[in-house]
Amino acid sequence: MSNSSNIVILTGAGISAESGVKTFRDNGGLWEEHRIEDVATPEAFMHDPDLVQNFYNIRRAQMETVKPNAAHSALAKLEAEHSGTVTIITQNVDDLHERAGSQIVIHMHGELAKVRCRICNKVHRWHGDCDQSTACPDCGASPSLRPHIVWFGEMPFYMPEIGKILRQADIFVSIGTSGNVYPAAGFVAEVAAIGRAKTIELNLEPSQGSVYFDETRHGPAGKTVPQFVGELLSQGMT
Ligand code: OAD
Secondary structure, eight states: OOTTOEEEEEEOTHHHHTTTOOOSSSTTOHHHHSOHHHHSSHHHHHHOHHHHHHHHHHHHHHHTTOOOOHHHHHHHHHHHHOSSEEEEEEOOOSOHHHHHTOSOEEETTEEEEEEEETTTOOEEEOOSOOOTTOOOTTTOOSSOEEEEEOOTTSOOTTHHHHHHHHHTOSEEEEESOOSOSTTGGGHHHHHHHHTOSEEEEEESSOOTTGGGOSEEEESOHHHHHHHHHHHHHHHHHO
């Protein structure tokens, strides 16, 4: 690794698992308890907004009870100590990367800590519950607020910026994602086709996209990520 390399890190639910946040597709994961069609689509919100708001209210409240783990902290250390760029593209809607100290974090699937007005489109930082009686703090419309979350059938955020970042990557690391949900699941193939970056997967088990990676390491993120970051920093900084 050179001192000026662009390190791009894609994270998924697995990086937050050891903090106590449920993943989606593991045993006991969120999509075992809830049907995606009931809570994570625009149609679900039209059909039963209270149910959908409540699903995200519970998750927002839970997020406030958990803490970043060793994997989040290691990535923040990497950003602080690497003289090139470290960009985290996360599918996670929690704020554990930021709370660990990472500065450059792109939330492509949205954020639990934000809601958005469907009338004026303004995005608001949010603590606590949001429901159909809550008025938009900006335009006053009610009901108007929805979770600032990308639902199935909606376009992920920041795709043009992400495209540029992937094209400039020297190292692409995927952590804790099953590789089931596109477009994120396709990033490794995109990076591999460009042929510039080394690609590494750190996951509990092989993901759907494992074959595309130059290197795969399996184990809990709380162990593999600090070890990997230690290796990167010792290669690049000495
Ligand atoms: P998944 O639940 O699909 O996958 C989590 C991955 O993390 C699995 O491959 C696990 O093996 C791995 N994992 C579990 N515990 C781990 C640990 N301690 N250390 C390392 N890896 C571990 O979650 P995502 O891939 O993030 O989207 O899911 C992608 C998207 O699907 C989510 O952003 C969400 C979901 O539906 C939306 O809601 C739009």
